[in-house]
Amino acid sequence: MISQKMRYLAENGSAIRAMFEEGKEMAALYGKENVYDFSLGNPNTPAPDLIRQTAIDLLEKMDPISLHGYMSNVGYEDVRDALALSLNQRFGASYDRNSLIMTVGAAGALNVALKTILDPGDEVMLQAPYFGEYNNYISNFDGVPVIISPHEEDFSLNLAEMEEKMSPKTKALILNSPNNPTGAIYPAKDLKALAELLVQKEKEFGHAIYLISDEPYREIIFGDYEVPWLPDFYDNTFVGYSYSKSLSLPGERIGYLLINPRMEDFGSVISAASVANRILGFVNAPSLFQQVVSRAAGLTSDMGVYVRNRNTLVKALSSYGYQMVEPKGAFYMFPKCPIPDDKEFCQAAKKYRILIVPGSTFRGPGYFRLAFCVSEKTVKDSLEGFEKLARDYAMI
Amino acid sequence: MISQKMRYLAENGSAIRAMFEEGKEMAALYGKENVYDFSLGNPNTPAPDLIRQTAIDLLEKMDPISLHGYMSNVGYEDVRDALALSLNQRFGASYDRNSLIMTVGAAGALNVALKTILDPGDEVMLQAPYFGEYNNYISNFDGVPVIISPHEEDFSLNLAEMEEKMSPKTKALILNSPNNPTGAIYPAKDLKALAELLVQKEKEFGHAIYLISDEPYREIIFGDYEVPWLPDFYDNTFVGYSYSKSLSLPGERIGYLLINPRMEDFGSVISAASVANRILGFVNAPSLFQQVVSRAAGLTSDMGVYVRNRNTLVKALSSYGYQMVEPKGAFYMFPKCPIPDDKEFCQAAKKYRILIVPGSTFRGPGYFRLAFCVSEKTVKDSLEGFEKLARDYAMI
Numbered sequence: 001m002i003s004q005k006m007r008y009l010a011e012n013g014s015a016i017r018a019m020f021e022e023g024k025e026m027a028a029l030y031g032k033e034n035v036y037d038f039s040l041g042n043p044n045t046p047a048p049d050l051i052r053q054t055a056i057d058l059l060e061k062m063d064p065i066s067l068h069g070y071m072s073n074v075g076y077e078d079v080r081d082a083l084a085l086s087l088n089q090r091f092g093a094s095y096d097r098n099s100l101i102m103t104v105g106a107a108g109a110l111n112v113a114l115k116t117i118l119d120p121g122d123e124v125m126l127q128a129p130y131f132g133e134y135n136n137y138i139s140n141f142d143g144v145p146v147i148i149s150p151h152e153e154d155f156s157l158n159l160a161e162m163e164e165k166m167s168p169k170t171k172a173l174i175l176n177s178p179n180n181p182t183g184a185i186y187p188a189k190d191l192k193a194l195a196e197l198l199v200q201k202e203k204e205f206g207h208a209i210y211l212i213s214d215e216p217y218r219e220i221i222f223g224d225y226e227v228p229w230l231p232d233f234y235d236n237t238f239v240g241y242s243y244s245k246s247l248s249l250p251g252e253r254i255g256y257l258l259i260n261p262r263m264e265d266f267g268s269v270i271s272a273a274s275v276a277n278r279i280l281g282f283v284n285a286p287s288l289f290q291q292v293v294s295r296a297a298g299l300t301s302d303m304g305v306y307v308r309n310r311n312t313l314v315k316a317l318s319s320y321g322y323q324m325v326e327p328k329g330a331f332y333m334f335p336k337c338p339i340p341d342d343k344e345f346c347q348a349a350k351k352y353r354i355l356i357v358p359g360s361t362f363r364g365p366g367y368f369r370l371a372f373c374v375s376e377k378t379v380k381d382s383l384e385g386f387e388k389l390a391r392d393y394a395m396i
Numbered sequence: 397m398i399s400q401k402m403r404y405l406a407e408n409g410s411a412i413r414a415m416f417e418e419g420k421e422m423a424a425l426y427g428k429e430n431v432y433d434f435s436l437g438n439p440n441t442p443a444p445d446l447i448r449q450t451a452i453d454l455l456e457k458m459d460p461i462s463l464h465g466y467m468s469n470v471g472y473e474d475v476r477d478a479l480a481l482s483l484n485q486r487f488g489a490s491y492d493r494n495s496l497i498m499t500v501g502a503a504g505a506l507n508v509a510l511k512t513i514l515d516p517g518d519e520v521m522l523q524a525p526y527f528g529e530y531n532n533y534i535s536n537f538d539g540v541p542v543i544i545s546p547h548e549e550d551f552s553l554n555l556a557e558m559e560e561k562m563s564p565k566t567k568a569l570i571l572n573s574p575n576n577p578t579g580a581i582y583p584a585k586d587l588k589a590l591a592e593l594l595v596q597k598e599k600e601f602g603h604a605i606y607l608i609s610d611e612p613y614r615e616i617i618f619g620d621y622e623v624p625w626l627p628d629f630y631d632n633t634f635v636g637y638s639y640s641k642s643l644s645l646p647g648e649r650i651g652y653l654l655i656n657p658r659m660e661d662f663g664s665v666i667s668a669a670s671v672a673n674r675i676l677g678f679v680n681a682p683s684l685f686q687q688v689v690s691r692a693a694g695l696t697s698d699m700g701v702y703v704r705n706r707n708t709l710v711k712a713l714s715s716y717g718y719q720m721v722e723p724k725g726a727f728y729m730f731p732k733c734p735i736p737d738d739k740e741f742c743q744a745a746k747k748y749r750i751l752i753v754p755g756s757t758f759r760g761p762g763y764f765r766l767a768f769c770v771s772e773k774t775v776k777d778s779l780e781g782f783e784k785l786a787r788d789y790a791m792i
Contacts, residue, residue, distance in 0.1 A: 139675075265397060279536065288685075
């Protein structure tokens with residue numbers, strides 16, 4: 001007697017989460033150190049010690065009624081002031097608290113944005129490969145995902161296909177840069193072209209098309225790349241941010257939604273989004289961690305481990321014959337499978353106690369995703385298995 | 397360009413939340429101590445000191461990667477084990493972790509339950525007066541609220557009208573006891589009769605009807621009343637719980653959804669609910685506070701202030717001529733307005749800097765809700781205003 005929608009979803013649950021559960025079972029069976037679990041974007045580098053100290057300090061000094069009580073649904077005023085200031089310093093902007101809604105992570109932010117703008121049947125464009133949960137978030141509001149095929153040579157934006165597939169029903173486009181699962185970063189040149197396309201299509205269709213930028217990996221960059229700030233390119237932009245990855249706090253569910261004050265009908269959008277945050281059942285972002293992150297502007301976990309893991313894996317896997325576009329950011333890589341059936345390949349990897357996720361989960365069939373937000377030891381110990389797997393498929 | 401649904405909702409936002417914002421503005425204008433804000437269920441009694449100590453202890457001793465990391469979407473195993481044990485001790489039950497999903501408060505729990513069971517057009521019964529957010533939660537999944545008129549003499553269940561209004565489209569019934577806004581507690585006798593009615597109607601219609609028990613006020617009881625445990629009465633029961641009120645942690649967004657293991661198709665319900673918790677954007681309940689509440693079984697904030705506030709207000713308001721059913725639990729009372737227009741009356745109360753919420757917000761027109769989870773000083777200082785208000789309306 002569960003709902004039709006949930007019946008389908010429960011039967012076709014998240015492959016990533018299923019693997020996370022399987023990883024825990026394998027760890028119990030073979031010992032945690034003998035399982036190379038690259039399935040989930042769960043940072044293995046701890047939150048900075050300042051997070052711990054700040055949380056303790058708040059618990060010791062702040063009045064518990066204020067610290068744990070309700071505040072405005074959009075979040076504490078002082079927290080939003082502090083974050084606006086930090087964004088202004090980083091991006092030369094002039095936001096104030098009224099552009100910011102504190103959310104239950106980026107997942108909360110995206111659901112709030114989509115609830116705010118989607119009518120049933122509205123189309124939302126997704127550049128493949130992409131994080132599979134976007135489908136569910138869009139479906140929560142009876143939207144329709146429109147999938148843009150990948151540029152396999154570099155996983156850049158496929159602007160030609162976007163233009164082709166835009167229709168009067170196009171309401172939004174979700175962008176994710178640095179990208180999960182490919183590690184691609186979309187350069188300013190492409191974003192400028194995208195913004196021009198969107199402005200042109202808005203005129204043509206006579207209504208707003210929203211850009212929703214999902215940016216939990218903004219701070220995780222390898223080398224001298226820049227992650228452009230989308231509100232500078234396009235007025236009708238939402239930015240969903242999460243501290244899950246940059247501060248290693250995924251379990252705490254803390255992030256924000258920035259609504260570009262230059263957005264069309266800004267006033268009604270912000271008030272609708274504030275109501276959405278409440279009625280979706282979030283009510284408000286967790287209060288203690290609102291206060292914690294507002295005192296951690298500019299702070300990140302140690303990103304060195306991701307750099308080293310990336311370099312180790314790129315070098316080793318390439319030498320075993322795995323083909324890949326080298327990741328520029330985030331903590332994922334998306335190598336090509338040696339056989340077309342990515343599910344079969346990921347299944348085969350389990351023989352060496354390696355857990356990786358089939359690319360088809362991300363609408364990137366024929367690839368696999370490897371989340372390298374694990375310990376350096378896990379990476380090093382896994383290499384033998386990756387090499388054996390390559391030999392099994394005659395890649396070496 | 398915001399969605400149709402949100403356009404309506406943003407224009408007809410929560411009267412309670414609007415008043416909360418107004419209260420903050422009035423406090424800035426007249427001084428906090430001169431505003432008697434009875435608008436919001438935001439506990440004024442602090443969380444027990446053990447909560448603070450436990451949180452600090454966890455931050456000092458637990459590995460930050462485990463403390464702040466992802467766990468299963470349904471919550472930590474050890475947390476769910478501890479809570480199942482606590483429920484078993486309290487209710488003589490034999491639950492295990494598999495019946496429990498940790499949620500973003502009771503609002504999260506209710507949204508997860510409704511997402512799990514509702515198809516568009518399904519009807520959900522609500523006993524008036526009721527917490528207005530239920531309408532929004534039901535609307536999130538395109539369900540249809542069916543409102544049962546109150547028994548004004550004691551705000552008990554109107555079983556006759558429930559029977560009359562049940563149809564093959566009835567999918568669920570939300571119960572809230574102790575009740576917001578009336579403070580009523582539904583006795584075992586009535587719940588037994590309700591369960592019999594539901595079983596009979598399930599047979600008649602050939603499908604499950606779910607009881608969703610929203611229980612954030614379970615521990616707040618005045619006098620020798622018992623709050624019956626609904627899973628003992630009816631198999632197809634969900635219980636949504638929140639620590640917001642009992643531990644004064646509303647900002648932290650921590651609660652759980654219990655799914656009765658005797659529920660029809662338990663396995664598919666629990667797996668659908670687990671997926672729902674993820675895809676609605678909650679992902680999981682905040683991790684630190686999962687660990688905190690699992691170590692606080694049986695603990696509550698000081699409830700004495702609610703008892704004293706209730707007694708002061710019942711005595712004083714009755715002496716001024718306000719008519720009311722005396723609240724048995726929760727921290728609300730729901731007196732009758734001296735005029736039919738409850739909005740006008742609540743507006744008039746602002747003259748004495750008293751903030752109360754019109755009963756029509758709860759589908760109880762002609763009444764007002766008074767949330768007495770405030771300081772004893774606020775209650776005492778407000779009495780003069782209530783008396784003057786009574787004189788203005790010739791009640792004395």
